[in-house]
Amino acid sequence: MAEERMLITGGQRLEGTVRVSGGKNTAVAIIPAAILSQTPCVIENLPNIEDVHVSVETLEYLGAKVNWDPAEGIMEVDSSSICRTDVPLELSRRMRASSYYIGALLARFGSARVPLPGGCNIGRRPIDQHIKGMRALGAQVELSRGTVIAEAEPLAGGDVFLDMATVGGTINVMLAASRAQGITTIYNAAKEPHIVDLANFLNSMGCRVKGAGTDIIRVRGTQSLAARRPYAVIPDQIETGTLMIAAAATHGDVTVTGCIPTHMEALTAKLLEMGAKVYERDDSIRVKSIGSHRAVSFKTQVYPGFPTDLQQPMSALLCTATGTSTVVENLFESRFLHLAEMERMGARVRVYEQTAIIEGVPQLHGAAVEATDLRAGAALVVAGLMAQGTTEIFNTHFIDRGYENIEAKLSSLGASISRVKE
Ligand code: EPZ
Numbered sequence: 462m463a464e465e466r467m468l469i470t471g472g473q474r475l476e477g478t479v480r481v482s483g484g485k486n487t488a489v490a491i492i493p494a495a496i497l498s499q500t501p502c503v504i505e506n507l508p509n510i511e512d513v514h515v516s517v518e519t520l521e522y523l524g525a526k527v528n529w530d531p532a533e534g535i536m537e538v539d540s541s542s543i544c545r546t547d548v549p550l551e552l553s554r555r556m557r558a559s560s561y562y563i564g565a566l567l568a569r570f571g572s573a574r575v576p577l578p579g580g581c582n583i584g585r586r587p588i589d590q591h592i593k594g595m596r597a598l599g600a601q602v603e604l605s606r607g608t609v610i611a612e613a614e615p616l617a618g619g620d621v622f623l624d625m626a627t628v629g630g631t632i633n634v635m636l637a638a639s640r641a642q643g644i645t646t647i648y649n650a651a652k653e654p655h656i657v658d659l660a661n662f663l664n665s666m667g668c669r670v671k672g673a674g675t676d677i678i679r680v681r682g683t684q685s686l687a688a689r690r691p692y693a694v695i696p697d698q699i700e701t702g703t704l705m706i707a708a709a710a711t712h713g714d715v716t717v718t719g720c721i722p723t724h725m726e727a728l729t730a731k732l733l734e735m736g737a738k739v740y741e742r743d744d745s746i747r748v749k750s751i752g753s754h755r756a757v758s759f760k761t762q763v764y765p766g767f768p769t770d771l772q773q774p775m776s777a778l779l780c781t782a783t784g785t786s787t788v789v790e791n792l793f794e795s796r797f798l799h800l801a802e803m804e805r806m807g808a809r810v811r812v813y814e815q816t817a818i819i820e821g822v823p824q825l826h827g828a829a830v831e832a833t834d835l836r837a838g839a840a841l842v843v844a845g846l847m848a849q850g851t852t853e854i855f856n857t858h859f860i861d862r863g864y865e866n867i868e869a870k871l872s873s874l875g876a877s878i879s880r881v882k883e
Contacts, residue, residue, distance in 0.1 A: 467854040467868070469845030470877040471827060475713035477874045479704055481720045482508035482865040483534060484697040487655035489558035490632045491662050491694055492516040493565040495538035496525070497639055498666050502688035507534045508697065508865040511858070515556045519548055523566075535691075540569070547574035550608075554579035556862075560588050560609075560629060564636030567600055567611050568682075576608045581834035581859070584793035594621040594634035598641050618643030618682055626651045626676065626763045632659055639668045641682035650678045653764040654724045658695045665692055698724045700864060701746065702771040703839045705729075707871065708748040709737045710778050710847045715874055716747040727767040731757050731775065735782060756784030756821055761791050773799050773840035780808040781847055782821040790815050799837035802830040803844050806852065827852040832859045839864065846876055 483506035492513070495502040507513055509531035517536070520527050524544035528537040546566045553559035559578040566573035577588065592602045592609065597620065600613035618641050621634050631651040636659075638645035650656065652674055660673030666688050669681040701720040708715035709732055722729070722741040729739045729746070734757045737750040756779060761769040769792040779786040780803055790796045797817050800810045805828040809820040827850030832838030838860035845852030854860075857880065860867060868878045 464855070464883040465857045466881050466883070467842070467857050467860070468879050468881060469842065469852045469854070471825070471846050471848035471850065471852065473711060473846070473875050473877050475708050475711045475715050475846070475871070475874040475876060478716045478718055479870050479874055480718045481696045481701045481704065483694040484508070484655055484658070485510055485512055485699070485863045486628070487658040487694045488513055489516055489556065490561055490655055490659045491692070492520065492536070492538070493558070493561040494636060494659060494662055495520070495688070496540045496543065496565040496569050497636070497663070497686045498540060498688040499685065500687040501537055501539040503691035504536045504538070505534060505691050505693040507536055507694060509534065510865050511862040512556050512558065515552060516558070519552050519559065519562060522549065522552060543570070546570050546572045548576065550576040553577070557581065557586065557629070560591060561633055561636060563591065563609055563611055564595065564633035567595060567613055568616060568637050568640040571612065571614050573611045574608055582795065583834050584795040588629065590623050590625070590627050590630035591633040594623070594630060594647070595637050597621045598634075598637055598645060600637070616641035616682070618645040618680070621645065621647045623647065623649040625649070628653050628656065631656055631678065635659060635663065635670065635678065635680055638680035638682055639663050640684055640686060643682065645680045645682065647678040647680070648676070650676050651763060652676060654695055654698055654721070662692050665689065696720045699768065699770045699836070701725060702728045702768070703774050703843070703864070704870070705732065705739070705746060705748045706771070706774045706778050707843055707846055709735070709750045709754065710843050712750045712752070713874070714747070714749040716745055718745045720744060720746055722746050727765060728771055728775070731759055731767065754778070754782040756782040756786040756819070758787040760789040769793060769796060770836050772796060773836040774843045776800060776817060776819060777803060777840040777843040779819045780810070780821060780844065781823070781825060784821055786819045786821070788817045788819065790817070798833040799840040802833070802837070802841060805830055806844055806848055808844075824849055826850050829853040829855065832856040835859045835863045842867065842871070846871070
């Protein structure tokens with residue numbers, strides 16, 4: 462396959478208005494949840510990204526009828542024709558969210574065989590909490606030669622105490638509990654916006670989920686889940702944040718529309734602290750930045766703390782702030798690889814285990830760099846937009862996993878960005 466590179470000539474001020482796409486991490490949870498519905502489901506506002514394509518391939522492999530219009534972002538899923546409950550390794554290794562097919566298939570058919578999922582290489586990503594949760598609902602779950610084999614007949618509600626507020630674990634247990642007999646209570650649940658979106662989707666099908674967005678979620682399972690009306694997924698929190706950071710990075714003036722500003726509070730607070738201006742309206746955020754930025758420090762945390770998925774683009778921005786910033790990555794152990802790449806562009810960084818010390822430099826310069834995962838790719842795009850000269854980003858396929866039309870969106874704001882095939 463021809464190798465693709467992204468070319469960015471930095472130094473252009475981003476200006477204008479850009480619309481954010483539907484959320485990746487909510488889409489990859491709501492698409493498997495369509496398996497739970499006895500009637501065809503219509504899901505709207507889906508982003509046209511690689512992870513959604515993998516989700517479509519997975520549903521089709523299982524036997525579901527999927528009608529997906531990427532241009533409109535609308536998908537119709539009819540799960541009544543599903544005839545198998547295994548996911549092949551070729552699909553599961555392409556996306557972390559493949560693990561959600563365990564919860565969804567187990568809930569609907571009482572069995573699932575899913576190889577341990579792949580996804581971004583950002584550190585250890587065990588699913589022991591997902592498995593613990595399903596066992597608490599009465600499932601028999603084994604790991605055999607790297608494949609999770611789960612059986613249950615039928616699932617019964619139970620108490621699930623998560624050791625950490627895991628996003629994936631919370632989603633998987635919610636999926637499994639949605640058709641279980643009785644009430645499941647998830648303690649120490651994750652509170653991310655996509656957990657609330659999944660709860661709303663399940664409730665729209667007749668399930669009774671309460672407490673999503675707090676750390677205790679109660680799910681009263683219902684055997685007869687049925688989609689009744691189209692459901693639109695929430696806007697992408699991380700794409701919104703990446704565009705806000707790109708605006709600040711180019712000392713631009715950008716309004717991101719179709720977003721939910723309250724999901725962005727942790728980032729907004731840091732951008733204000735750096736000296737940028739942020740104006741919020743009901744469903745848009747404007748970031749305007751003139752002059753230099755102050756260095757700031759932050760730690761990644763579960764929602765509503767600073768999201769790990771924005772740590773990479775944000776730490777790229779800090780490479781040109783005035784002063785020294787300290788960034789602590791609390792969730793994943795390998796999420797500073799973009800900073801090593803950025804040293805080729807003149808960034809001054811020291812990394813000690815989970816802490817990066819970033820000494821701001823006045824100017825980065827373009828270089829050939831390699832994306833090592835999705836958000837590392839986004840961070841290198843931010844770096845390229847700030848740098849003097851041309852930056853070449855290799856491994857663009859990582860960026861395509863989570864950003865829809867990134868070149869078109871940034872070009873429409875004035876960036877000089879293109880893609881070439883070798
Ligand atoms: C989700 O990953 C997101 N992925 C990630 O987005 C995001 O970085 C992460 O949540 C944190 O917000 C999807 O939603 C598809 P976790 P997930 O379970 O569910 C540990 C992106 O760039 N843990 O909340 O895998 C784990 O090692 C991506 O869009 C266990 O130990 O994250 C980590 O340290 C990448 N055992 C912490 O919990 C478990 O069973 C949080 O992970 C589960 C998790």
